[in-house]
Amino acid sequence: LRPGKLYVQGEDIYGPAYGIKSRVPQGWTGVVPMDTEVFLLMPVNNMDGEIYVMADTTDYEKLKVNWMKGLELGNGNILMSDGNIFYRGDVLASNVVLLNNTTGFKGYIEAKCGPYGACVSFLLLCSSQNFDALKKSVIEMSDNTDFVEPSDKGFYDDFDWKEFLSGKYLASYEYEPGAKSENELWLCPDGTFRSKLKRTGLLKEEAKALQGKQKGTWETSSIGPEGKLVLHFSKQGDVELDMLIDEDRIFMNERKYFVMLSDQCK
Numbered sequence: 001l002r003p004g005k006l007y008v009q010g011e012d013i014y015g016p017a018y019g020i021k022s023r024v025p026q027g028w029t030g031v032v033p034m035d036t037e038v039f040l041l042m043p044v045n046n047m048d049g050e051i052y053v054m055a056d057t058t059d060y061e062k063l064k065v066n067w068m069k070g071l072e073l074g075n076g077n078i079l080m081s082d083g084n085i086f087y088r089g090d091v092l093a094s095n096v097v098l099l100n101n102t103t104g105f106k107g108y109i110e111a112k113c114g115p116y117g118a119c120v121s122f123l124l125l126c127s128s129q130n131f132d133a134l135k136k137s138v139i140e141m142s143d144n145t146d147f148v149e150p151s152d153k154g155f156y157d158d159f160d161w162k163e164f165l166s167g168k169y170l171a172s173y174e175y176e177p178g179a180k181s182e183n184e185l186w187l188c189p190d191g192t193f194r195s196k197l198k199r200t201g202l203l204k205e206e207a208k209a210l211q212g213k214q215k216g217t218w219e220t221s222s223i224g225p226e227g228k229l230v231l232h233f234s235k236q237g238d239v240e241l242d243m244l245i246d247e248d249r250i251f252m253n254e255r256k257y258f259v260m261l262s263d264q265c266k
Helices: 062-067 128-143 161-166
Strands: 012-015 020-023 028-031 038-044 049-056 073-074 077-088 090-096 103-114 121-125 166-176 179-187 192-197 212-220 227-231 237-246 249-252 253-262
Touching: 049 062, 049 128, 062 077, 062 090, 062 103, 062 121, 077 103, 090 121, 103 128, 121 128, 161 166, 161 227, 166 249
Parallel strands: none
Antiparallel strands: 012 020, 028 038, 038 049, 049 121, 073 077, 077 090, 090 103, 103 121, 166 179, 166 253, 179 192, 192 212, 212 227, 227 237, 237 249, 249 253
């Protein structure tokens, strides 16, 4: 699983740290939001509901205790089991309630534990009218989950920069005494790019010819936490950038960049 990457229905997913393999259920898309350890699933048909997938080193007995104790959400709201915890085959399950809730909310949770000390939980939160339909998706994903031996392989050892950057908008905003640096870069899946540089902070050396609005093509074949991005400017030649991903943060030439999906690529 890669933070920020969108996973579509039917796509296989893998968390090596816990040795968990699963598949995105039909009718859903999933993403690991930046700076979180939760896999969030959302219905593609805009139905009101979400599935949260969480992994931990625990067991069924500890899960039962935690579900009965509940999770405090603030303002007196506690998310907890309705008191009836049962097994669906080898899977622990329970309906979930939110104390002090008056919004027609319903919830359901399943947990599946493997032979290597890890468990994965699937928590559905949705409106009452969608509950029965969306609950089937939790069961589908749980049934498609298997366990393998955990791996200590680096999280970004096989990070594919080309896949990650395709169709992305990158922006860096930095304010220094007496100067403001704003750099924007659009990298399209067809290999073209546009840039808008107000200062040359994107580059290691000053290059005023690259300021303003520019365009060209881009390429990278880098795999792993560090890489190289080559920008072929249409009128100004080539520029090579050093890239780094560290704890979900993206750096280019040691400057932090925010990365979002681009809405300006064809």
